[in-house]
Structures are given as structure tokens and as C-alpha cells.
Amino acid sequence: MAFELNKIYKDFQKKDIYYSYKGAITSELVEEGLGLIEDKLIDVNKKIKRKAYYVSVETLQNLFHHVETPEEIAKSNNIGERFAIFVFYRLNESVFVLTSGNFVNETTMQFLKSRIEQLNLLSKDEIKHLYKRILNNEEFSEKGGGGLGMIDILRKTGHKYEYSFAKYDENYYFYTLTIKIS
Secondary structure, eight states: OOOOHHHHHHHHOOSEEEEEEEEEOOHHHHHHHHHHHHHHTTTSOHHHHHHHHHHHHHHHHHHHHHOOOOHHHHHGGGOOSOEEEEEEEEEETTEEEEEEEEEEEHHHHHHHHHHHHHHHHSOHHHHHHHHHHHHHHTOOOTTSOSSHHHHHHHHHHOOOOEEEEEEOSSSEEEEEEEEEEO
16 A cells, blocks of 8 residues: 555544644744644633643644654655644544654654553553653753653643554654544
């Protein structure tokens, strides 16, 4: 089966979309997207609104900083090096869903898969303890974080990650991450 980016984006589309984007992730887009999401959440419970906004910030920042777009995708249609998909929608009265997608190389795919599977196995207390341990030990990566964002999203939402990797070519995968917020 051939890799179809437009089909993946179409599959992301749901009924009650608050924000949807496919293209180059820029700092301006991050700012604009967060503003639009915040505006759409005006009548939402404050607790859910805070969580949804935080998860959106973390996800858009991760997309901005950690995308690895294949050269032929970056050159096609002037998409640029930071190509990603971001969809934020309301599942029902009390649950929102954020789904993001971007290209990663095989090394990153293996790391993310392992990390997400490890985090998904942890209890709420174990997630809280891990977050504090990393924060207290100042375990940070060369890109600035210690994986705190992923841990903090789990800590704040209480929902396990849903994810997939679709093989694009011999070097790249398209990584999708779905986060429920309630």
C-alpha cells in the first residue's frame, strides 16, 4: 500500500473540529493556532480549557522543534522542513482530542515508540514520581527537555497515548499521536 499523506489528513478530520492544520509549522502558526484554540474554548469548563490549551502548546512546540521532514516532501509544494498535521476537536461534551502527525527518522521512531510504551505502562502515581525525579535531577536532553512535556501531558490528562507509525520510505515514518483531554 502506498503512503498517502492526504488520506492520513482526511482520516484525522472529525465532526466538531476546533482547529485543523496541514503544512509548514512556523512560530507564527503556533501563535495563531493557539489563539484560535483559546478563542474556541471560551465556553468550556475552565479545568478542561487549561488542560486543552496546555496540551496544544506542548504539541505545537514539539512539532515546531522536533520535525524531520523528508527532503522530497519539504521541496514539494513549498511545504518546508517543518511539515506537520495538527487537528483539535471535541469528541463529546466532556472530552477533547488532539491528534498530531509529523515525519520522523527510524532512530527517532524507535525512541518514541519505546518511550510512549514505557510511559503508557505507568500508573498515575508512577508518572507523578517520574516527573518530579526528572525535574529534581535536572535530566535534560541536548534539545532542552528531559521528556517532561510528554510526561506532564500524561500527568495532566490522565489518558494514555494512542500512536502509530506509517512507513514512508526506507528512512522515514509518519508519526501520529492522539491525546484525549477531559
